[in-house]
Amino acid sequence: MADRYLSFTGTAPGRFLTRRLGLPQPAALERGAFSGGLLHLTAGKTDLDLAPVLARTGLGPDDTGRPAAVVLDATGVRDVDALAEVHAALHPVVRSVATSGRVVVLGTPPDPADHHQAAAQQALEGFTRSLGKEIGRGRTVNLVRLADAARADATESTLRFLLSPASAYVSGQVVEVGPASGTAAPDDWELPLAGRTALVTGAARGIGAAVAHTLAGQGAQVVVLDVPQAEDEARRAAERLGGTALALDITAADAGERIAAAVPGGIDVLVHNAGITRDRRLANMPADRWSSVLDVNLASVLRTTDALLAAGAVNRGGRIVATASIAGLAGNAGQTNYGASKAGIVGLVRSLAPRALAGHGVTVNAVAPGFIETRMTAAVPLFIREAGRRMNSLAQGGLPVDVAQTSAWLAHPASGAVNGQVVRVCGQSLLGA
Ligand code: NAD
Numbered sequence: 354m355a356d357r358y359l360s361f362t363g364t365a366p367g368r369f370l371t372r373r374l375g376l377p378q379p380a381a382l383e384r385g386a387f388s389g390g391l392l393h394l395t396a397g398k399t400d401l402d403l404a405p406v407l408a409r410t411g412l413g414p415d416d417t418g419r420p421a422a423v424v425l426d427a428t429g430v431r432d433v434d435a436l437a438e439v440h441a442a443l444h445p446v447v448r449s450v451a452t453s454g455r456v457v458v459l460g461t462p463p464d465p466a467d468h469h470q471a472a473a474q475q476a477l478e479g480f481t482r483s484l485g486k487e488i489g490r491g492r493t494v495n496l497v498r499l500a501d502a503a504r505a506d507a508t509e510s511t512l513r514f515l516l517s518p519a520s521a522y523v524s525g526q527v528v529e530v531g532p533a534s535g536t537a538a539p540d541d542w543e544l545p546l547a548g549r550t551a552l553v554t555g556a557a558r559g560i561g562a563a564v565a566h567t568l569a570g571q572g573a574q575v576v577v578l579d580v581p582q583a584e585d586e587a588r589r590a591a592e593r594l595g596g597t598a599l600a601l602d603i604t605a606a607d608a609g610e611r612i613a614a615a616v617p618g619g620i621d622v623l624v625h626n627a628g629i630t631r632d633r634r635l636a637n638m639p640a641d642r643w644s645s646v647l648d649v650n651l652a653s654v655l656r657t658t659d660a661l662l663a664a665g666a667v668n669r670g671g672r673i674v675a676t677a678s679i680a681g682l683a684g685n686a687g688q689t690n691y692g693a694s695k696a697g698i699v700g701l702v703r704s705l706a707p708r709a710l711a712g713h714g715v716t717v718n719a720v721a722p723g724f725i726e727t728r729m730t731a732a733v734p735l736f737i738r739e740a741g742r743r744m745n746s747l748a749q750g751g752l753p754v755d756v757a758q759t760s761a762w763l764a765h766p767a768s769g770a771v772n773g774q775v776v777r778v779c780g781q782s783l784l785g786a
Contacts, residue, residue, distance in 0.1 A: 380453065383518050387453075387454075389419055389451045391410065391412035391414060391420060391424065393424050394424065395426045396435060396438035398429040406505050406512060409513075418449055423456045423457070424516070426459045428461050430460065430477065454492045454493075455495075455516050455520070456495075458481050460474050462498050462529065477496055493521070496526070498528070500529065510768045511528060514758070522747065524780060529771075545765050546568055546573035546621070546622065550619070551576070551622035554603050554626050555628060558579075558586060558590075558727075559728055561579075564753075564760050566757065578612070580600070597615075599611075613664045619668040621667075621671050622674070623661065624674045624676075625698075627653075628678075643689075647690060662709065669715070672716050674719070675720075677696075695721070719774070720775075720776055723777060723780060724741035724750040724779070724780075744783045
């Protein structure tokens with residue numbers, strides 16, 4: 354459903370009127386290509402050799418005074434005094450960052466053994482989230498924490514994503530990049546999934562269809578899984594992508610075995626996207642509404658993941674991406690079932706990620722969409738829909754492609770150091786942490 358307010362504020366009378374009335378002023382987000390360059394700043398004494406990684410992003414050094422991207426290396430910030438350097442570095446340039454530009458702050462995990470370092474590094478989180486809320490004009494601000502052992506090259510896929518138009522709707526996020534085990538730079542950064550097989554559940558339409566499309570565009574052979582009732586839609590989607598369709602209800606007890614049989618060469622990228630809502634307040638919610646949501650959104654994800662890992666059907670170097678929701682982080686009235694199921698995904702991801710990496714060489718992460726323009730949100734009543742669209746730093750809903758691009762980054766062969774993360778694709782929604 355078209356966002357008419359966003360179109361209206363893009364016109365001269367719309368801009369004039371909404372400014373006079375003090376209404377939100379969403380900027381049309383740039384999802385194509387950036388024209389400006391990159392500004393690399395540091396705060397504190399850093400040991401990180403980022404220059405070669407940044408050079409490979411394709412963003413040349415900024416010589417226009419209007420950078421499309423700013424990277425602040427604050428990994429050397431070890432005490433509160435050094436935070437002054439964060440201010441000194443960004444204060445003079447923040448106003449000049451281009452519309453839809455990117456600011457990425459690099460830090461390290463707060464050190465439990467050093468409360469001065471921990472205070473200073475945690476401060477970067479509050480700084481990042483606050484700057485994200487005030488920077489405006491479609492610009493995003495994110496914090497990447499490098500684990501001690503991480504080398505600069507472990508950040509490459511993450512920096513490429515966060516500094517590109519692909520992360521248009523990701524802001525105010527904190528992503529941890531761990532040790533680089535399992536990370537393989539692709540031969541071709543444009544086609545990183547060439548030769549890989551991806552299976553996306555619930556991919557006949559909506560976000561899942563966009564994920565399938567994006568992964569296929571990056572070279573993957575895609576299996577489009579959806580319920581038998583959506584078989585025709587799934588088959589058409591698969592044909593467009595040169596992939597195959599698998600008509601299967603993911604809640605079937607033997608879904609894992611049937612997927613493994615359908616993909617004999619194993620799966621490299623598994624995206625658990627299928628999901629449903631059956632909203633009611635708890636007092637009015639019959640047991641079947643509760644159990645159907647828990648079954649599709651959570652139990653089937655646990656069951657199929659377990660079955661596929663146990664069968665060795667997820668290849669080494671594989672990537673599992675599950676779909677949470679900000680409703681699972683912040684809670685939402687009328688969605689106790691849905692919120693429980695999506696919070697369960699967060700628990701699953703955080704617990705399984707280290708073991709899946711150690712035992713199978715597979716990463717496990719989640720995307721947590723906010724308000725995304727799909728059939729699911731088009732069905733939301735008008736006023737709630739408008740609130741959902743505006744209550745985030747970018748003052749608009751995201752598009753399925755925004756979730757798809759985030760999934761593609763997590764699915765990237767070079768993202769082996771990104772594990773156990775829950776990344777919100779929500780324009781920095783005011784709801785939730
Ligand atoms: P959608 O309803 O448009 O599409 C969901 C797809 O999943 C459909 O094709 C459906 O047939 C399929 N599906 C449902 N049950 C299935 C089952 N048992 N087996 C196989 N396939 C099944 O939804 P969407 O908006 O594209 O959402 C996709 C995912 O993103 C869901 O997990 C949803 O909870 C999550 N999400 C969406 C939003 C949003 O704003 N749209 C926000 C947060 C989270």
